[in-house]
Amino acid sequence: MEKIILLIPSIPIVIAFILFFVNKKELMPKISIMLSSMVAGLALYGTYHVMCNDTPITGLGGLVIYNELSAILVPYVAILGLVIRKYATKYMWDEPGYKRFFILLNFIFSAIYLLVMSNNLIVLTIAWQLMSISLYLLVSFNIRSKSAVKNGSWTMLTHKLADLLFIIAVVLTYKTFGSFDLAELSQKWLKMSENPIEDPAIYAIGFLFLFAAMMKSAIMPFHLWLPYTSEAPTPISGLMHAGVVNVGAILLNKLAFLLLLTPMVLNVAFVMGLITAIFASLLMLVVSDIKRSLGYSTVGQMGYMIMEVGLGAFSLAIYHLMVHGIFKATMFLESGSLIKHARHDPNIPKRLSYELFWEEKSNYSSKKMFRLLAIFTILPVLIFIGIKMVLAEEFFHFNAAIVILAFAWLTGTQLFLSFFKVSKSESLKVVFALVSSFIIILFTYEYLGLTLEHFLYGENALRFYEAATLNVTMVMSLVLLGIIVIVGWLFMYKQHFVDVPKSKEKPSKSKWLFYKILAKEAYFSDIYLKYFKFFK
Amino acid sequence: MSLNIILLFLFAGLPYYIFFEKTKVLKSDKIFLISAFLFLGGIILSSFYPQERSDSLIVISLITSAFSVYKATKTSNFYKVSYYMLFINSPVFMMFDLKQSIPYSISLLITLCGVYFIGKYYERNYRSANYYSISGVTIATPYAGIALTIYIITLALYPPFPNAILFISNILASEIDLLWYITVVVIFFGNFFIAMRIMTRTLFGKPNATIHYVDLASKDKVIHSLIIITLFVFSFWGFKEVLP
Numbered sequence: 001m002e003k004i005i006l007l008i009p010s011i012p013i014v015i016a017f018i019l020f021f022v023n024k025k026e027l028m029p030k031i032s033i034m035l036s037s038m039v040a041g042l043a044l045y046g047t048y049h050v051m052c053n054d055t056p057i058t059g060l061g062g063l064v065i066y067n068e069l070s071a072i073l074v075p076y077v078a079i080l081g082l083v084i085r086k087y088a089t090k091y092m093w094d095e096p097g098y099k100r101f102f103i104l105l106n107f108i109f110s111a112i113y114l115l116v117m118s119n120n121l122i123v124l125t126i127a128w129q130l131m132s133i134s135l136y137l138l139v140s141f142n143i144r145s146k147s148a149v150k151n152g153s154w155t156m157l158t159h160k161l162a163d164l165l166f167i168i169a170v171v172l173t174y175k176t177f178g179s180f181d182l183a184e185l186s187q188k189w190l191k192m193s194e195n196p197i198e199d200p201a202i203y204a205i206g207f208l209f210l211f212a213a214m215m216k217s218a219i220m221p222f223h224l225w226l227p228y229t230s231e232a233p234t235p236i237s238g239l240m241h242a243g244v245v246n247v248g249a250i251l252l253n254k255l256a257f258l259l260l261l262t263p264m265v266l267n268v269a270f271v272m273g274l275i276t277a278i279f280a281s282l283l284m285l286v287v288s289d290i291k292r293s294l295g296y297s298t299v300g301q302m303g304y305m306i307m308e309v310g311l312g313a314f315s316l317a318i319y320h321l322m323v324h325g326i327f328k329a330t331m332f333l334e335s336g337s338l339i340k341h342a343r344h345d346p347n348i349p350k351r352l353s354y355e356l357f358w359e360e361k362s363n364y365s366s367k368k369m370f371r372l373l374a375i376f377t378i379l380p381v382l383i384f385i386g387i388k389m390v391l392a393e394e395f396f397h398f399n400a401a402i403v404i405l406a407f408a409w410l411t412g413t414q415l416f417l418s419f420f421k422v423s424k425s426e427s428l429k430v431v432f433a434l435v436s437s438f439i440i441i442l443f444t445y446e447y448l449g450l451t452l453e454h455f456l457y458g459e460n461a462l463r464f465y466e467a468a469t470l471n472v473t474m475v476m477s478l479v480l481l482g483i484i485v486i487v488g489w490l491f492m493y494k495q496h497f498v499d500v501p502k503s504k505e506k507p508s509k510s511k512w513l514f515y516k517i518l519a520k521e522a523y524f525s526d527i528y529l530k531y532f533k534f535f536k
Numbered sequence: 537m538s539l540n541i542i543l544l545f546l547f548a549g550l551p552y553y554i555f556f557e558k559t560k561v562l563k564s565d566k567i568f569l570i571s572a573f574l575f576l577g578g579i580i581l582s583s584f585y586p587q588e589r590s591d592s593l594i595v596i597s598l599i600t601s602a603f604s605v606y607k608a609t610k611t612s613n614f615y616k617v618s619y620y621m622l623f624i625n626s627p628v629f630m631m632f633d634l635k636q637s638i639p640y641s642i643s644l645l646i647t648l649c650g651v652y653f654i655g656k657y658y659e660r661n662y663r664s665a666n667y668y669s670i671s672g673v674t675i676a677t678p679y680a681g682i683a684l685t686i687y688i689i690t691l692a693l694y695p696p697f698p699n700a701i702l703f704i705s706n707i708l709a710s711e712i713d714l715l716w717y718i719t720v721v722v723i724f725f726g727n728f729f730i731a732m733r734i735m736t737r738t739l740f741g742k743p744n745a746t747i748h749y750v751d752l753a754s755k756d757k758v759i760h761s762l763i764i765i766t767l768f769v770f771s772f773w774g775f776k777e778v779l780p
Contacts, residue, residue, distance in 0.1 A: 063779065096675055122778055125704065126695040133694040137685075143674050143740040153736060164724050168717075171708055180779075 003059045005046035005066050008074060009117060009127075011039050012110035016103045025098055029089035032102050036085055036109075040078035047071040058119065062181055065119035068456050069253060069318070073116045076322050080242055080329060081109050087333050088235040095233065101141060105239075108134035112243060116250060121170045121180040124254070128166050128212075128247075132159035135244055138236050139229045148231045154528055155225035162215035162222075169208035173258075176201050182254060189257035193463065197261045206262035209255055210269055217248025217302045220276040224524050227287075227295030237291075238332035241298045242325035249305045249317045256314045256457070260467045270310025276303030279522070286518040298328060312464030315453035319445070539585055544593050546578030547629040547641075548622050551600050551607075564615035565665070568652055571619045572645055578629070579638055586634055594715055597626040601722050608730045612668035614655030617734060618648045621691060624726045627719045632706040639777070640702040643690075643770045647699060650687045650763040653756070654680070661750040667734065671741030676749035681739055683752065683760040688739070690767060692731035693724060698767055701774035708778065 015035045019028055046066045050056060056067035066074070085105065092101050111134055114127035136159070140152035170180075176199075179185055218226035226245060230237060252259065252269075259266055280300035287293050301324045308317040453461045520526070544550060548571060556562045562570070604623035611617060625644055629637050655665035657680065662670055674681040690697035707720055743749060752760065 061779075100674070120779070122704070126701070129695050129700065133689055133692075140740055143672060144742045146741070149736055149740045153732065156732060160725070160728050164721070167704065167707070167724075168720070171712070174708060175712065 002046070002049050002057050005042050005049070005057055006059045006064050006117070008039055008042055008046075008078075009064070009110050009113040011035060011042075012106035012113070016106040016110075019099060019103050019106070022099070025093075028099055028102050029085060032106065033082065033085050033089070036078070036082050039109075039113075040075065040082055043075040043078040047075050058183075062183070063120045063123050064114070064117045065183065066117060067119075069250075070117045072318060072322070072452070072456075073250065074113060076325070077109065077112050077116065077243060080239070080325065081105075083329065083333070084235045084239050087238070088233075091235060092233060097141065097143075101138075101233075104134060104138050104141070105235075108138060108239070108244070112247075115247060118254075119182045121173060121182065121185075124182070124251075125167060125170050128216075128251075129163050131216075131244065131247065132156070132163055135159065135240070139232050139240070141232060141236060145231060148229075151225070151228040151231065155229055158215050158222050158225045162212045165208045165215070166212040169205050169212065172201060172205050172208070176205065186257040189261060190460065193257070193260040193467070202258075203262050203264060206259060206265035207268070209251065209258070210265050213248035213251045214269075214272060214306065215248075216251075217245055217306060218299050219248070219272055219302055219306055220279055220299075221524065223276065223280065223299045223302075224521075224528055226299055227292045227521075228525065230289075230291035230295050234332055234335065238329045241294070241332060242329035245298060245302060246305070246321040246325060248302065249309060249321050252306075252309045253314050253318055253456075256464065257460075259309075260463055263467045266310050266312065266467060268310070269306050273303045273305070273307030273310055276300065277307060278303075282518055283521055286515070287521065294328075294331070298324075301328075312467060313449075313453075314464055315456045315461065316449050318456070319449050319452050323445075539581075540587050540590050540593055543578055543582055543587050544597065544630065546574045546581065547597070548575060548600070548619075548626040550596070551603055551623055553619055553623070564613055564619075565652070565655065568615050568619040568622075568648070571622050572648070575622060575641065575645065579641055582629075582634055583638065589631070591715060594627060594630045594719065597630045598718060598722055601625070601627050601726055605722075605726045605730065609733065612666055612737065614651055614658060614665040614667060617730065618651045618655070621648055621651075621727070621730065624730065625723060628703075628706060628723055631715065631719045632710050636702065636706040636709050636777075639770065639774065640699065640706055643698040643702055643767065643774075646763060646766055646770070647687055647690045647697075650683065650760060650767075651691075653759055653763070654684055654687065657752060657756050662747065667738045669744055670747060670749075671737060672739075672743030673749075674739045676743040677751040679752040679757060679760075683764070685735075685739060686764055686767070688731045688735045692728045692735075696768075696771050698770035698774045699727075701771060701778055705774060705778040 015032055018031055018035075022028055022031060046057060050066060050068060050071040056065050056070075058065050085102075088101065088105070092098055095101065108131065111127050111130035115124065115131060118124040118127055136152055136156045139155050140149050142148045173185070174180060177185055177188060179188075215222040218224075226240070229240065232240070277300050280296045280303055284293050284296040284300060287296060301320070305317045305320050305324075308314075308320060457464070517523070545552070553567050553571065556567045556570075557564075601624050604620045608617055608620040608624065611620070622644070625641075629641060632640075658667065658670070659665045673684060686697070690699050693700040693703055695701055703723070707716070710716060
């Protein structure tokens, strides 16, 4: 009975096939939603089965598997798919190509399910490439728009390169390990990891898979396709930012045991993720286009995700991609209704947070603000350390702690600082609301992260941290982090409260150059425009 | 060796189309038919007399392939593109094992026949097989759009269509060396670039207001349906070949 779950990837194809023969517009979303609900139901049943029996569901000659990773990701994708389909029902109504949209949407979902559930490298290769072509057709959905088609071509080029690296990696894997079966390969890799390995072929395979994942997850310097494809209809943007871009982390999780053999690959992943996270976060602040800014925000989050993988926190990357996916999908889909409200209301549409915290500022004292700033930049770190110590004492044994600590500080500070713009920030009500919500979020994040780690990898999870070690002592890392925090904090204080430049003063040349580089998105788009004209 | 040279010629390893194009002895649709015919001859001949791998001939076919990619970027004629695509893929037949390369070559020929029939349809309705400025086909003529999308995706080596699957089967079965890497990259990107160029110029873009668009007639639909079904059959066969 449970084997029926393995048919999940084929159901969207069936839906697409049915839709091809349906001519009544009203029926298209209904059929799509009804049958997709079935997928969600099956996925939830599969998850229940895996959790209860503690064994994966295999079948179809071992080509697909419903294991712990599928048990988490398939229901997530299925429910996301349902929401997107429901949203698109009205949103896409007046667009030309309503039927085409639903057919393509089903194709990409089929590819995602197949990718998550594949237990064979050939099936994975097919799903990997199917996703590329479905994404291209969706990104270029607005075929009349020149820029949409042009940006779609960039996307396609990057993804095709990822496909090539992936295929070469698969061929090399087969030649080196003699199998396509992922479960079998994982066992082999786990056994091999007991002794140190210096085989360059294995490192080459690891790097090829890593770079393929980086390209699909928009990690620098392959990031440009993501911020520039915001022209796609909102449901597609939602799907892209919440689902498609995450495939890099999904792939690396599927190949987690291979990466145990290649610590250097993990270290490179960490560095590239770190650079991407910082670079994209800076660009997010500088670019003038709001949709592109959101694109860079996703790129930054992907940087964090790859960084987590690089530190051996594989399961945390999965949790991160789900949380970020839900957040981004909500943002994109919410933007549609917000625009609708804004059209009727000349002011900013009022939300609960607005009603609670906002009113016009009359004046503020910089000393008071500095004091609050100091509290709110240190407080998140203290809260975070407390929660970590309550949940897992072994936390300080791993380097992953550093990035999580930095992440906590960044998110906490961002959250608190964003509320300094509101005049009620000094009130006890606001402080209490912020601190308590931060504690709840962090507690949930950490608790679920650890639970997920136990569920996905069990006792093997610790091996990843050991493999990913950067050979940097804990004290050195903490000192470095402390310096970054203090310098960043003083810089912010100086910029905002002490030395605000007057309009007559010109910024220094170096600062101006730095800003210019960021504002031009480090000239990546110019390079692409100049040298990638193959499709013209 | 002499057999290898004959096969190099038959498998489009030598760009003999230059002669026909320069002298204008034959029209482009006829050049495609001749190329396809010689190609089939090559398949039959090689099945009787298996060839030995020759690195120098592979290098020649790679040069031909790169030259054909260049030529394909300079045209917007469906017939010309069809035979250029054949020549772009010539290293596959010189490099890889016959057992794997024959199904690939047949599936490639079937796809190119589809493109050829699209060219015929264009010639009938738009007076030439030139696709330049006939943009926005996806919206203006949906059935022609679907057929063309499938052929282009197949040529661009994307699954679930057979060319991609059989190509993977080819590269899996052969020994890896420097020529292997070069051939894989040239074939992979050569096919992709040309296919994507056609896609952006035909399927995408605003429909041209000065053109009266006509969708596929019933007879065309039957032909293209048969070709597409054959491609799917090859896909299933390819899956069976490549999966353990």
